[in-house]
Amino acid sequence: AQTVTQSQPEMSVQEAETVTLSCTYDTSESDYYLFWYKQPPSRQMILVIRQEAYKQQNATENRFSVNFQKAAKSFSLKISDSQLGDAAMYFCALNSGGSNYKLTFGKGTLLTVNP
Amino acid sequence: SQTIHQWPATLVQPVGSPLSLECTVEGTSNPNLYWYRQAAGRGLQLLFYSVGIGQISSEVPQNLSASRPQDRQFILSSKKLLLSDSGFYLCAWSVHRGGGYTFGSGTRLTVV
Numbered sequence: 001a002q003t004v005t006q007s008q009p010e011m012s013v014q015e016a017e018t019v020t021l022s023c024t025y026d027t028s029e030s031d032y033y034l035f036w037y038k039q040p041p042s043r044q045m046i047l048v049i050r051q052e053a054y055k056q057q058n059a060t061e062n063r064f065s066v067n068f069q070k071a072a073k074s075f076s077l078k079i080s081d082s083q084l085g086d087a088a089m090y091f092c093a094l095n096s097g098g099s100n101y102k103l104t105f106g107k108g109t110l111l112t113v114n115p
Numbered sequence: 116s117q118t119i120h121q122w123p124a125t126l127v128q129p130v131g132s133p134l135s136l137e138c139t140v141e142g143t144s145n146p147n148l149y150w151y152r153q154a155a156g157r158g159l160q161l162l163f164y165s166v167g168i169g170q171i172s173s174e175v176p177q178n179l180s181a182s183r184p185q186d187r188q189f190i191l192s193s194k195k196l197l198l199s200d201s202g203f204y205l206c207a208w209s210v211h212r213g214g215g216y217t218f219g220s221g222t223r224l225t226v227v
Contacts, residue, residue, distance in 0.1 A: 035215045043153075043203060045218035052213060091159070093215070100166055101147050101209040103216060107158040 002027040002096050006106035013082045014114050020067075021077045021109045023092030032096035034068070034075045035103070040088040048090070051075065079111075087113040117142035121206045121219030128226055134179075134193040136222050138206030141187065146208040148189040149216065150181055153203040165189060201226045 003026045013019035025034065036048040051059045051068050058066050063083075067076045079086055092106040121138045128134060140146050150162040161174045163181035171181050178197050182190045189206060203223050207216035 033213050033215070037215075043221050043223075045205065045207075045216070047215050047217075050213065050215055095212050095215070100164055100172070101212050102149075102161065102164060105159045 002104045004094050004106040006109050008109045010110045012112040018080045023075045025094045027096040029096040035093040036077045037091040038088045119219045125223045131195045136191040138189045140208045146210050149207045150191050151205045196226045198226050
């Protein structure tokens, strides 16, 4: 079975500062994908960034980057130059096999951005 | 372009009434389809998924059922709603593992 753990139920950051959200996971597969999703107050789920386990280079998307530590099974999300619009629930997710492409989600981290 | 439509956006239903939530996908063929429920405040629970027409897998025994009558249509149903069925329901699709999911805008269901 695969699991995803987000140990920070809530985080806060000052506007323009940097914040890191933590995620650890467990899987017995060697080939898998990891994702971060953002859910703003509208509750629309938005894909922020993805990482393939075989790629050693950390993924980046504009102000969003990840720190992927495969041996430690850690996948943290760094948000640089935080903006008010970054305030949302953030979910870490894992896809580690099967043709059904099922994602296992963490419980989420609620990020508050203070002006 | 690939889009996903989910409706209705909001629904208030009495206990014991039936339910039908619909999700349709455009711009892709043979997607995997998923129904998730999000209880107040937190995580997503996978309810059903489908890898093809008429193929439904249930993740959690419950008061709900799902059907996939067409390639790009996924329906979540109940014959008699319970108070515990209240929540936010999300439909999603995927066509390959590395792409993750694309989600619909969700349905907020309140059972009264």
